[in-house]
Amino acid sequence: MILPITGKVAYAITLDPTVWIFDKRKILLEEAFNAKSQKVDEEDEVKKASERWDRAVNTEKQKQSVNKNITKAEGKKFLENSYVMPIKEFLTNTSVKEDAQNAILETANGEETIPLKTLENSLLLFALDGKPLKEDGPVHLFYNDGSNRDNPIKSIKKIIID
Numbered sequence: 001m002i003l004p005i006t007g008k009v010a011y012a013i014t015l016d017p018t019v020w021i022f023d024k025r026k027i028l029l030e031e032a033f034n035a036k037s038q039k040v041d042e043e044d045e046v047k048k049a050s051e052r053w054d055r056a057v058n059t060e061k062q063k064q065s066v067n068k069n070i071t072k073a074e075g076k077k078f079l080e081n082s083y084v085m086p087i088k089e090f091l092t093n094t095s096v097k098e099d100a101q102n103a104i105l106e107t108a109n110g111e112e113t114i115p116l117k118t119l120e121n122s123l124l125l126f127a128l129d130g131k132p133l134k135e136d137g138p139v140h141l142f143y144n145d146g147s148n149r150d151n152p153i154k155s156i157k158k159i160i161i162d
Contacts, residue, residue, distance in 0.1 A: 001138045007161035010095035017126035029082035033146035079130035084123035102162045108155035
């Protein structure tokens with residue numbers, strides 16, 4: 001249930017999609033392909049950058065925001081909905097090398113190569129009805145424009161930046 005990202009990166013990383021259910025960056029699958037939600041995401045990025053700055057400047061504020069407790073209602077909602085996670089920030093953390101052009105997605109059914117720009121703007125489905133994707137997971141890849149919404153790339157076991 002882990003997803004390694006390797007290849008032409010400065011830092012190979014391993015993602016654990018099973019813990020994303022509590023991540024603030026997740027997006028409801030039903031809202032992922034709405035133009036309105038994408039605009040909200042851009043506004044959220046500015047807000048998040050501002051919050052990161054505030055935390056860096058104010059250590060007391062940082063201590064308070066580390067472990068926010070979730071309510072019982074929020075926990076129940078997490079376990080009922082389907083979620084996707086934008087992959088872009090994870091790729092940023094790997095420091096993709098400048099000469100990288102493509103991404104090879106190793107799946108249970110072989111390999112699929114997509115342009116790196118397409119991967120950067122993609123969404124990873126990691127929870128369906130609040131449960132991890134055990135049979136054909138750990139993640140499914142959706143293009144940001146929703147063009148493969150009915151036929152995502154499934155059973156991705158590894159991403160190799162090439």
